[in-house]
Amino acid sequence: xxxxxxxxxxxxxxxxxxxxxxxxxxxxxxxxxxxxxxxxxxxxxxxxxxxxxxxxxxxxxxxxxxxxxxxxxxxxxxxxxxxxxxxxxxxxxxxxxxxxxxxxxxxxxxxxxxxxxxxxxxxxxxxxxxxxxxxxxxxxxxxxxxxxxxxxxxxxxxxxxxxxxxxxxxxxxxxxxxxxxxxxxxxxxxxxxxxxxxxxxxxxxxxx
Amino acid sequence: xxxxxxxxxxxxxxxxxxxxxxxxxxxxxxxxxxxxxxxxxxxxxxxxxxxxxxxxxxxxxxxxxxxxxxxxxxxxxxxxxxxxxxxxxxxxxxxxxxxxxxxxxxxxxxxxxxxxxxxxxxxxxxxxxxxxxxxxxxxxxxxxxxxxxxxxxxxxxxxxx
Numbered sequence: 001x002x003x004x005x006x007x008x009x010x011x012x013x014x015x016x017x018x019x020x021x022x023x024x025x026x027x028x029x030x031x032x033x034x035x036x037x038x039x040x041x042x043x044x045x046x047x048x049x050x051x052x053x054x055x056x057x058x059x060x061x062x063x064x065x066x067x068x069x070x071x072x073x074x075x076x077x078x079x080x081x082x083x084x085x086x087x088x089x090x091x092x093x094x095x096x097x098x099x100x101x102x103x104x105x106x107x108x109x110x111x112x113x114x115x116x117x118x119x120x121x122x123x124x125x126x127x128x129x130x131x132x133x134x135x136x137x138x139x140x141x142x143x144x145x146x147x148x149x150x151x152x153x154x155x156x157x158x159x160x161x162x163x164x165x166x167x168x169x170x171x172x173x174x175x176x177x178x179x180x181x182x183x184x185x186x187x188x189x190x191x192x193x194x195x196x197x198x199x200x201x202x203x204x205x206x207x208x
Numbered sequence: 209x210x211x212x213x214x215x216x217x218x219x220x221x222x223x224x225x226x227x228x229x230x231x232x233x234x235x236x237x238x239x240x241x242x243x244x245x246x247x248x249x250x251x252x253x254x255x256x257x258x259x260x261x262x263x264x265x266x267x268x269x270x271x272x273x274x275x276x277x278x279x280x281x282x283x284x285x286x287x288x289x290x291x292x293x294x295x296x297x298x299x300x301x302x303x304x305x306x307x308x309x310x311x312x313x314x315x316x317x318x319x320x321x322x323x324x325x326x327x328x329x330x331x332x333x334x335x336x337x338x339x340x341x342x343x344x345x346x347x348x349x350x351x352x353x354x355x356x357x358x359x360x361x362x363x364x365x366x367x368x369x
Contacts (some may be wrong), residue, residue: 006312007331025215029251036279103253103273108344202276205322
């Protein structure tokens with residue numbers, strides 16, 4: 001069968017398909033989407049919501065355990081991260097949302113804008129992570145060093161490492177560092193990277 | 209545009225969306241998912257619809273953009289989901305024609321998303337220039353792609369036969 005013949009039969013077939021009622025259409029348009037862009041937007045919101053909850057919880061702990069310097073530091077760090085994250089996420093979220101609503105643009109231009117926006121966001125996010133991990137380790141080390149002298153801090157017994165030899169402590173710290181790095185890398189791919197790859201694949205097909 | 213007017217226009221032009229869904233998805237559930245996704249995206253994009261353009265052209269653009277950018281979970285296990293294409297025009301076709309139609313449909317389902325977009329626009333008798341404008345390609349590029357598509361489909365059809 002030639003494509004022309006198929007076209008005629010396909011169009012005939014298409015016209016015989018049952019139609020959705022207007023009530024059903026009205027119901028569908030208010031549902032939540034499952035496209036790659038929707039998932040990127042949804043994951044950004046989930047991350048922000050998670051950061052807000054974490055900041056709230058750490059603040060509650062810091063207030064409840066007034067004598068615990070570690071909780072105060074922890075709450076302060078989480079709140080700073082939340083502020084920085086919001087400053088990064090909110091403008092990007094708005095830009096992606098605006099692009100989502102510009103689906104009437106030519107496919108290539110639209111996909112290119114989307115890929116550029118998500119890719120810039122993701123690269124910046126990755127670079128920030130690479131900087132944040134060693135800073136977090138240094139701050140953690142400083143807190144451990146200063147808090148260790150405070151007998152009233154309830155967190156101190158949980159992080160007692162005196163029984164471990166120095167090489168084991170270093171190995172543990174290095175292990176946590178490497179683990180955190182790969183975990184974050186995987187998380188970013190799961191939340192955004194795989195959707196970005198699909199959009200890029202579409203662009204590549206357009207150029208090929 | 210008011211919701212009522214939008215719903216009424218979609219109801220009138222839903223064949224466009226159905227056509228895209230049939231070309232992009234080979235089973236009922238995926239087609240329904242894509243149909244819903246296109247409707248949702250059209251509704252969120254409608255404030256940017258300029259009335260001097262034809263609604264059908266605008267809807268085609270939204271439908272294709274959504275189909276290409278949808279999240280394809282099934283790509284990991286394409287062999288698990290069978291093609292369930294039920295022909296509603298079987299009365300007008302004999303068994304041989306029906307078989308050849310299904311083989312061509314299967315061959316089209318092996319094309320990539322951009323080639324499927326070209327085929328779906330070609331099925332609506334759009335010229336290469338208009339197809340290029342919608343996809344962001346030159347007229348020549350569309351012509352080259354269309355030739356490649358025809359060759360690829362012939363090869364696929366002979367493989368399925």
